[in-house]
Amino acid sequence: MRGCVYLVGAGCGRADLITLRGLRLLQCCDVVVYDDLIDRHLLEAAPQAAERLYVGKRLGRHSTPQEEISRLLVKKALEGKVVVRLKGGDPFVFGRGGEEMEALLSAGIPCEEVPGITSAVAIPAAVGIPVTHRGVSRSFHVITGHTFDERGEPAGGWGSLANLEGTLVFLMGLANLEGIADGLLSAGKRAETPAAVISSGMGPRPVAVRAPLAQLAEKTRAAELKAPAIILVGPTAALDFSATVEHPLSGVRVGVTGTAGLRQKLQELLTGLGAVVETAAGLTVEELPLPLRLEDLCAGRSPWLVFTSANGVNIFFRKARREGLDLRRLAA
Incomplete structure (x- = not known):
């Protein structure tokens, strides 16, 4: 089974400067391969289970050689993964996206470039x-x-x-x-x-x-x-056409905590007010064994199914998908 690779331009600066198409691909990928100049909030947009691989390069300090990055993209696609190669600016403007595209095409990997705002x-x-x-x-x-x-x-x-x-x-x-x-x-x-x-x-x-x-x-x-x-x-x-719009929290840095979903909500609200948002501490939700057979819920003996949190809802339906449960069987 072969996956595919999207070379996605993340734009420059804040996370919300990525294109809608780039963000949607990021939200449903299996692997994110990312560079130095990326707003780290973008990585939180990827699914919690997605693999995150850093391959950043800077002048005088190359973390990963370009040839190795290209091999990594091919390898992950051959594993059947949907890969987002997240690059600052635009992949084709001195981003070496062309070299990665050549390697993917040579290996027969389905691939696509998604433009970003060039630096x-x-x-x-x-x-x-x-x-x-x-x-x-x-x-x-x-x-x-x-x-x-x-x-x-x-x-x-x-x-x-x-x-x-x-x-x-x-x-x-x-x-x-x-x-x-x-x-x-x-x-x-x-x-x-x-x-x-x-x-x-x-x-x-x-x-x-x-x-x-x-x-x-x-x-x-x-x-x-x-x-x-x-x-x-x-x-x-x-010329100087600097922005003159004033925001209530311009110049203020705010540290947020909590799960990725909560931090994202806070980030959207705070950045809309002009603040610079940093992750001060993060929480992850870990799925524990469920002492319940989903099949038992389909017999109609229990008329109620109660969830105590949004995380519980997400985990339940992920488990239902994994087990191939037809949700219509929960009608009772």
């Missing part, structure tokens, strides 16, 4: 920078910031980027910030070109340094920004 657009927007704006920038270009050639240049040289109109968005390039700025300046980009570096864009409080291109590296290092970060170069970096 190239979402993180600048989080600090009020649009990547396009009428009359200012009619295009944007997304460039990897850490895979240059042996001369420290992108494919086609710095001139190919410096001569582009619109907004340049460099992902994963903080370690090469000086080289990026110097390369663009040496290729003719104007020193006063607006630019920005955004750090912690996945978190509740992203930090942005804005400066002319010639001063960007110096001001960013002085601010001690940390990776992961996004670099923007172009006229829209001078």
Whole structure:
């Protein structure tokens, strides 16, 4: 029996930025294979019995090689599992989703990509920078910031980027910030070109340094920004369309406890009021042996079936499904 794999983009930042389709797949999967930059509340949306496998990668600290991740996806699908490969941003925008798709197709595994909001657009927007704006920038270009050639240049040289109109968005390039700025300046980009570096864009409080291109590296290092970060170069970096809606709990962090279902309800209410919600302590419900044969309930001798909690209801009907009980036999 073969399962299938969904490459799901989780979007950037809060858990509620995932698409409805991605969330529905997550809620009924057997296995979740997830990365670093994922809101942990998303993992609670998966079924309690689902297997959760961490394969995160960061620059200089690779938890799991890409080839091993691809083999893991194939292995779990061959076990007959429905697998959600949960990736930050969009799987096909520097997320190596294409490599995983190739491996799955080669192995004959049914697979599908579910788009997510790419960090190239979402993180600048989080600090009020649009990547396009009428009359200012009619295009944007997304460039990897850490895979240059042996001369420290992108494919086609710095001139190919410096001569582009619109907004340049460099992902994963903080370690090469000086080289990026110097390369663009040496290729003719104007020193006063607006630019920005955004750090912690996945978190509740992203930090942005804005400066002319010639001063960007110096001001960013002085601010001690940390990776992961996004670099923007172009006229829209001078704009500030930051959100002005005020929420009652903006800036407040709230720790919640309880079962996944209870925490999810609290999270939805609190985040709607602007709070940042963290799991302070979690409870899980464990199914104990039931001293009752479900078959005995079908004889009609007991006119009542009483549940003392929502968890009891869930456990009873899971057991009924496992045992193949036709619920119509409980009519009496």
